[in-house]
Amino acid sequence: MEQRVSLITLGVADLQRARSFYEGLGWSAADDGDDDVVFFQAGGMVLALWDRGKLAEDSAVTDGGGWGGVTLAHNVRSPHEVDAAIEEARRAGGRIGREPGETFWGGYSGVFVDPDGHPWDVAHHPGCTLGEDGSVIL
Amino acid sequence: MEQRVSLITLGVADLQRARSFYEGLGWSAADDGDDDVVFFQAGGMVLALWDRGKLAEDSAVTDGGGWGGVTLAHNVRSPHEVDAAIEEARRAGGRIGREPGETFWGGYSGVFVDPDGHPWDVAHHPGCTLGEDGSVIL
Numbered sequence: 001m002e003q004r005v006s007l008i009t010l011g012v013a014d015l016q017r018a019r020s021f022y023e024g025l026g027w028s029a030a031d032d033g034d035d036d037v038v039f040f041q042a043g044g045m046v047l048a049l050w051d052r053g054k055l056a057e058d059s060a061v062t063d064g065g066g067w068g069g070v071t072l073a074h075n076v077r078s079p080h081e082v083d084a085a086i087e088e089a090r091r092a093g094g095r096i097g098r099e100p101g102e103t104f105w106g107g108y109s110g111v112f113v114d115p116d117g118h119p120w121d122v123a124h125h126p127g128c129t130l131g132e133d134g135s136v137i138l
Numbered sequence: 139m140e141q142r143v144s145l146i147t148l149g150v151a152d153l154q155r156a157r158s159f160y161e162g163l164g165w166s167a168a169d170d171g172d173d174d175v176v177f178f179q180a181g182g183m184v185l186a187l188w189d190r191g192k193l194a195e196d197s198a199v200t201d202g203g204g205w206g207g208v209t210l211a212h213n214v215r216s217p218h219e220v221d222a223a224i225e226e227a228r229r230a231g232g233r234i235g236r237e238p239g240e241t242f243w244g245g246y247s248g249v250f251v252d253p254d255g256h257p258w259d260v261a262h263h264p265g266c267t268l269g270e271d272g273s274v275i276l
Contacts (some may be wrong), residue, residue, distance in 0.1 A: 001163040001212065001225045004181040004272045007144060007259075011207030027140040030276040043142040044181050044273025052207045058259040060235025060249045061205040068206020069149030069190045069254065071197040074139065085139045097198025111198045116207065119197040121145075135143045135182025138168040 012051030024092025079108040086110040149190025162230025211259040217246040224248040
């Protein structure tokens with residue numbers, strides 16, 4: 001199995017609310033004529049939003065009902081960009097789980113949680129360079 | 139905020155068990171001298187494994203204890219590759235949530251669930267071409 005992820009699907013309670021939140025961060029959904037799923041191109045990968053109950057059934061799992069051990073991160077190029085992204089998330093209606101600040105690992109980050117409880121760590125790692133396309137190479 | 143994901147962190151109960159499972163799929167971890175986190179380069183993104191309790195605390199969320207509404211997908215180039223990846227996951231100790239078969243959307247897929255309950259949909263989409271590097275473009 002190749003070492004890559006093609007798609008991340010976030011289960012949501014209200015597709016339009018979830019779509020509006022991500023559009024509020026400045027993202028644009030792909031227009032594919034499907035009313036049940038929203039797709040966002042995210043680098044060489046896709047982020048999708050789908051009804052959480054259908055996703056649980058399709059994924060052959062029982063829904064624990066809350067957070068389930070997955071956190072996404074969005075790395076940026078400076079502490080200032082962390083502040084700016086957290087402000088965007090706040091304006092879009094996200095809960096700010098952790099205000100931006102220095103971290104124990106020598107970086108700077110903040111956390112927002114989307115309307116369906118999915119947390120995003122927005123981080124600047126001083127030792128980690130982003131590619132021009134935003135890619136992260138270890 | 140740019141339209142991309144830098145890192146997916148999966149919370150795990152036993153880091154060595156989780157690492158062994160992904161290595162059993164043929165993946166290679168980055169050797170960064172950190173004993174607490176395991177990183178896998180995954181295209182222009184990184185998949186990380188970290189203690190689930192620490193991840194919950196760092197993510198400012200309460201742990202629901204089970205699945206929490208996130209499913210990853212791994213797209214491949216043929217139905218045969220779906221079968222092969224599901225067999226690899228079975229041999230590596232994954233639970234097969236859904237045996238490979240044709241899907242309602244006209245593709246072919248199967249689901250495996252890793253030792254910490256994180257599901258992966260392995261899928262072939264007839265209408266979706268993968269780049270040479272495995273990237274997925276809508």
